[in-house]
Amino acid sequence: MHVLVVEDDGDYATALAQLFSAAGFETESVADGASALTHVDRVETHLVILDLILPDQDGLDVCSALRSRGFEGGIVIMSGRGEELDLVSGLDAGADDYLVKPCSIAELQSRVRSVLRRIHRTYVPTAEGPLRGSRLEVVDHHIAFGGTEIATRGREFDVLALLIEARGRVVLRETLMDEVWGPDWNGSQMVLPSAVGRIRSRLEAAGATEQVENVRGVGFRLSPA
Template identity: 45%
Template sequence: MLNGMAHDVLVVEDEEDIALPLMRTLEREGYEVSRVSGGAEAVSFVIDEGPAVVILDLGLPDMDGIDVCRQMRSDGYLGGIIMVTARAGELDRVVGLDVGADDYLAKPFGLAELLARVRALLRRSALIPADDTTVTTSSGLKIDAASRRVHLGEREIALTAKEFDVLAVLASNHDKVVPRETLMNQVWDQNWYGSTKTLDVTIGRLRSKLEAAEAGERVVAIRGVGFRLETGS
């Protein structure tokens, strides 16, 4: 268990033959596990309880998991979301990431692999820069790694876990190009074997949020190399 702490995990799965073994495995690893079987119940749960990670099946009886994820993010949930689904197509993966999921796991999957994804997500969420826990850009954008919150003046800009981590890495290297490989290794995991389009989707969401907030910072793509955060509209 990371840092010796028990982390709350919500399993959103309506099929008991899938949910129960998964819950037992997580509990054996020391996680505090809750389960709901419907999308509406899951949305209410994350608002009330704020689990560290949500393992979200897309094939729910009352709502599509994509809509559940979108609603969770719209309601301000900033924890990790791992989508679990039989939909293995790249388009489904990109759509899932685009609505705010941090990871996407296709069925059938091994429980050891899922545990590794949960640990990696929690590890990334726990990262705090060693030298300075707060970065403030010349435009006034404040990235506080200790609280994992971003503010522009008094207004908070809500970011998902991965969006925050990408921004934190870019901001700590402001005006410098951060290679794609560096971002993938630092924000996802050195052992990540999914598509690097995951990074592009996350960058796209981050750009949109910074633009909507008129943050005065933009993420610039350097073709074939990586990305740079710079001041400018």
């Protein structure tokens, strides 16, 4: 499995590369956004560790560019920018997780394991029935409506797939947080409503006949729009 470290601090990049190499990953590092995009275009990459403050461009732009080019691997942002707005902006740009520097090795390893589980998780497609094609379905690790794929980024897929699996039933906030972000998540709780907001926009744009409903103080469920 190939990991790319995008970090312009040479010492920090070396330390991260050594950490991942010791864990059995094939690891390379680059110091700017342009090199990161070129590398991912040329080398099959499974995980990107991305700093936000780069010499040539903002890491958020790199993250967005990776997703717009179809990169489906994991993206973990590591940055000294720790405001909640920074975190939400990173997730909106397509990152799977956001860590504030400095962080412990144990926390980094835990977050990376969670992201890699997401990448390799397989959901069972919704069973065929009389409404097949007229409601949301999980097919081959994609969300589809009426036979057309609905693009999702980062953990939006995981949230929506769980809601589809529980169609019509409320899924507790705590359950979604544990299943998608992991029980050890200690970042902002805003990541879930932020993801749900993006999902709603995508479903509305696709003309889906189902929508994510907020059950105040309890959780979310997938209901007829």
